[in-house]
Amino acid sequence: MRLQGKRALLIGAATGIGRACAEDFARHGARIAIADINRAGLREAVGLVNAQGAQAHGLDCDVCDEASVHDAVHEAERLLGGLDTLVFLAGLMRVGKVDAFEAETWERIFAVNARGTFLAAKYGAPALRRAGGGSITTTASLAGLRGAPGMTAYAAAKGAVIAFTTALAQELAPDNIRVNAVLPGWIDTPFNGPAIDYMGGDALHSEIVRRAIPLGRQGVPSEVSPMYVFLASEEARYITAKAMMVDGGMAH
Numbered sequence: 444m445r446l447q448g449k450r451a452l453l454i455g456a457a458t459g460i461g462r463a464c465a466e467d468f469a470r471h472g473a474r475i476a477i478a479d480i481n482r483a484g485l486r487e488a489v490g491l492v493n494a495q496g497a498q499a500h501g502l503d504c505d506v507c508d509e510a511s512v513h514d515a516v517h518e519a520e521r522l523l524g525g526l527d528t529l530v531f532l533a534g535l536m537r538v539g540k541v542d543a544f545e546a547e548t549w550e551r552i553f554a555v556n557a558r559g560t561f562l563a564a565k566y567g568a569p570a571l572r573r574a575g576g577g578s579i580t581t582t583a584s585l586a587g588l589r590g591a592p593g594m595t596a597y598a599a600a601k602g603a604v605i606a607f608t609t610a611l612a613q614e615l616a617p618d619n620i621r622v623n624a625v626l627p628g629w630i631d632t633p634f635n636g637p638a639i640d641y642m643g644g645d646a647l648h649s650e651i652v653r654r655a656i657p658l659g660r661q662g663v664p665s666e667v668s669p670m671y672v673f674l675a676s677e678e679a680r681y682i683t684a685k686a687m688m689v690d691g692g693m694a695h
Contacts (some may be wrong), residue, residue, distance in 0.1 A: 444574050445676040450523035450574075452516065454504060454563050455533025457484030459632035460582070462491070463664035464530060464671045465564040468492045469497035471672055476519035478504035479533070491594035506533045506553075506559030520573075527577040527624040528675040529567035530658060531560050536634060538593040549596045556600035557607070564611055568620060576619025580674045583624040593641045601626075605686050612684035621683035623674050630689025631661040657692035 446468055456465045457479035468475050469492045477492075479485045485501045492499035500522045504515035520526050529534055535555035537548050562579050571577035586594055587601030605624055614620035629635065629652055637650045652658055667689045673679055674687065688694055 444472035445672060445678065446528075449473040449474045449527045449675060450525050450677060451528045452478065452519040452523075452526055452567070453528065453530045453532060454478045454506065454512075454515065454621055455531065455582075456490050456561075457481040459634055460627060460667050461532035461665045462488045463668035464532060465492055465499060466495065467665075468530075468670050468675070469495060469499060471676075473528075473675070474498065474523050474576055476500040476502055476515075476522055477648040478515040478519065480505045489511050505637065506531075506562065507554045511568050512559070516563070516570055520570045525573055525574045526567065526570040526579070529571065529577070530580045530671055531563045531673070532582050532584075533559050534584075534634065536594075536597045536637050538597070538637045540593060541595050544596060551597045552599045553603070556597070557603040560604050561608060564607075564622075567625050568611075568615055568618070569656065572618050573617075578621045578623070578675050578679070579611070579615070581622070581624045583608070583626045583627050583686060585628045585688060585694055587626065588686070588694065589665040591638075594638065608686070609684045616683060621674075621679070623679075623683060624686045625667065625674070626686050626688045626690065627662070627667050628688065628693045629661045630667055631663050633646040650677060655693055656690070657695060660691065662689065662691055 451473045456477045489501040489685040502515045505511040510531030532575045583604040584601040586598040587605045
């Protein structure tokens with residue numbers, strides 16, 4: 444029960460790594476609110492958490508809409524009686540050659556990944572400050588450190604998340620708020636579908652994974668979520684401004 448008594452808001456946790464985080468946070472004793480734009484996925488995630496004997500609150504949240512993020516953070520704080528940890532998991536990936544990439548798509552990728560992270564921190568930090576401190580965990584990507592063909596927009600947005608995280612950690616340290624980023628590598632979720640298609644489909648992708656990842660396979664969400672649990676726990680109380688890779692050794 445590493446998070447016993449913690450009050451956590453997980454933004455973008457209806458599916459994939461986020462849903463695994465919601466289940467893990469609840470399993471470790473946290474009281475949680477899950478915010479997402481995907482209402483069907485949100486209902487499923489809340490149902491899974493409640494089925495394991497915990498209690499989760501589901502909140503509508505569009506991370507591209509400042510008012511929506513503001514409302515989700517404040518409602519989570521009200522429902523939970525305060526916030527001790529904020530986790531931002533929302534993301535968007537689109538791929539394509541740079542000379543054929545639509546500017547509107549580039550802006551949408553930044554709106555979800557980078558601007559959404561900023562908005563969550565903008566409204567989450569005061570809530571954590573009111574609680575006497577806590578933690579923020581953002582979600583970047585290995586792509587933010589080392590991009591790949593066709594992934595210029597996604598890599599740029601996730602690189603921005605890493606830079607934002609390290610700067611924010613220094614800014615919020617006097618408030619006893621730690622800020623870290625998790626950088627997943629190839630994780631087996633539908634989120635990576637656009638990149639896999641761009642790489643030539645499942646067969647070619649599997650061969651690339653076999654050659655590029657020392658452990659020889661993709662990860663699964665339940666192998667990433669423990670990092671988020673750790674960073675929110677008291678065991679990580681001296682860890683801030685870090686980019687924590689969970690990538691099977693790919694970035695060796």
